[in-house]
Each structure stands twice: as C-alpha cells, then as structure tokens.
Amino acid sequence: LRPEGWLGEGGGPRYVQLRRRLEEGIAAGLLPPESSLPPEREIAEITDLSRVTVRRAIQELVRDGLVEQRQGSGSFVRDPVTRVEQSLSRLTSFTEDMASRGMETTSRWLERGVFLAAPEEVAALGLADGDQVARIHRLREAGGRPMALERATLPLDILPNPIEVVTSLYAVLDRAGHRPVRAIQKISAINVAAPEADLLGVAEGAAGLRIERTSFLPSGRVAELTRSLYRGDAYDFVAELRL
Ligand code: 16G
Numbered sequence: 406l407r408p409e410g411w412l413g414e415g416g417g418p419r420y421v422q423l424r425r426r427l428e429e430g431i432a433a434g435l436l437p438p439e440s441s442l443p444p445e446r447e448i449a450e451i452t453d454l455s456r457v458t459v460r461r462a463i464q465e466l467v468r469d470g471l472v473e474q475r476q477g478s479g480s481f482v483r484d485p486v487t488r489v490e491q492s493l494s495r496l497t498s499f500t501e502d503m504a505s506r507g508m509e510t511t512s513r514w515l516e517r518g519v520f521l522a523a524p525e526e527v528a529a530l531g532l533a534d535g536d537q538v539a540r541i542h543r544l545r546e547a548g549g550r551p552m553a554l555e556r557a558t559l560p561l562d563i564l565p566n567p568i569e570v571v572t573s574l575y576a577v578l579d580r581a582g583h584r585p586v587r588a589i590q591k592i593s594a595i596n597v598a599a600p601e602a603d604l605l606g607v608a609e610g611a612a613g614l615r616i617e618r619t620s621f622l623p624s625g626r627v628a629e630l631t632r633s634l635y636r637g638d639a640y641d642f643v644a645e646l647r648l
Contacts, residue, residue, distance in 0.1 A: 438484035498575035516542035585620030612637030
C-alpha cells in the first residue's frame with residue numbers, strides 16, 4: 406500500500422486510485438477472503454492519504470460486495486459466494502435444497518399476510534375478482550448469505566394462515582396435504598436494480614435470474630405462483646436432457 410509506484414499514476418480521484426489498489430490486492434490474493442483490512446487510520450498513514458479518502462475507497466468496496474464491515478471489528482474481505490448447483494428436474498423447496506448441502510436457511514420477511522388478489526393473480530391462480538390470497542415475500546439466506554428474493558402468492562384455502570410459514574412454505578403445505586407435485590418454471594436473465602441489489606448484497610446492475618414458478622396440486626389446481634430473483638453469481642442451474 407505504500408504510495409510509491411501506484412498513487413498519482415493513471416490519474417483519477419485519489420479514492421478511486423486507492424480503491425483500485427485494494428481491489429488488485431484482493432484479486433491477487435494478498436488480501437484473502439475473511440482477512441481484515443488494516444484500520445483506516447493505518448491505511449491513511451501508509452498511503453499518506455486523508456482518512457476521508459480512505460473511508461470513501463472502502464465504502465466503494467463495500468458497495469461492490471468485495472468488503473464487508475462488521476460492527477465493532479472493522480472491514481473484512483468477503484468470501485465470494487460459493488455457487489450452488491441446482492437441479493432443474495426436481496420439484497424441491499429452497500429449504501430442502503440448502504439442507505441437502507448442509508446449509509441452514511433464514512428469511513428476512515418483507516411481506517407476509519392476506520391480501521386482495523391482483524388481476525394477474527386472479528387469472529394465474531384461477532380465482533374470482535375480489536378473492537383474497539396469501540402472500541409471502543422474503544429475502545432467502547443460506548449460511549447467513551442472501552441468495553434470492555422470493556414472493557409467493559397462494560389461494561387462501563391452500564394457505565389460510567401465512568404467518569404459519571416461519572421457515573419452509575413447502576413444509577407447511579406438506580402438513581396441510583397441499584404439497585405441489587408439478588411445476589412450470591421460467592428463467593430469464595436480468596440486471597438487478599437498486600432496492601433489490603441492496604437486499605441481495607450485490608452491486609447495482611449485477612446479473613440476476615428472474616424465476617417464475619407456477620406449481621400444481623395432484624388435482625391440477627394451481628397451488629403457488631412465485632416470482633423470485635436469484636443472485637447470478639450464486640447459482641448454476643443444471644438439467645438432464647434425454648433423447
Ligand atoms: C423454491 C421455489 C419457490 C418455493 C420455495 C419454497 C425456485 C425458483 N423457487 O425457492 O417457488 O416457494 O422453494 O421454499 O426454486 P421453502 O419451502 O423453503 O419455503
């Protein structure tokens with residue numbers, strides 16, 4: 406980090422130069438995942454930059470997901486998310502998928518309750534105008550890391566009490582005898598926009614996968630309409646194809 410040889414070369418504001426220098430250090434493994442960055446004061450001393458400049462550079466690394474700040478203990482290089490290989494041929498739940506990899510799941514609730522069905526939900530769920538639906542919207546985390554945002558809508562008779570869903574929606578459906586047995590899933594590439602990027606802990610514009618799942622009960626009735634946004638850097642979807 407000593408200023409000779411990089412500071413002032415290439416131009417740009419000094420905080421950008423420092424940010425780049427730190428990025429290079431992370432990419433080269435000089436600052437490995439989970440290692441702590443030197444305190445701001447120390448970086449300022451070594452580089453001969455002001456603490457404001459140092460803070461700004463670190464803030465940008467936080468914004469870009471390279472560094473995370475932990476209350477009371479400083480800044481750490483983030484461990485890049487390990488990618489999850491997800492089969493596209495089995496109808497499983499997020500909780501089951503993560504449990505089979507030894508990961509624990511947690512949810513940050515954004516919405517959970519009973520609402521008036523939106524017109525598109527009326528159509529997709531085969532309801533009548535004025536019908537109510539159960540809606541659960543949450544940030545899904547595995548091993549403490551945000552993986553996906555998921556907003557599920559279900560007919561009220563299938564999930565009469567949405568508050569019951571504490572961890573797994575499918576576990577609640579299973580207990581009620583409403584476990585879906587078939588689903589249609591559509592996956593599209595998108596760039597993650599601001600509010601969602603913050604929740605997912607990715608940079609604005611980062612790659613994401615928009616997934617829409619419509620799942621069905623054995624009777625053929627729609628059980629669930631779920632719109633999800635998965636982190637593009639966390640998932641590989643795999644399907645087996647046969648002639
Ligand atoms: C998966 C499903 C989602 C379902 C959820 C139930 C995709 C893209 N989506 O995340 O439709 O609602 O599992 O998970 O796979 P849970 O039982 O852990 O709540």
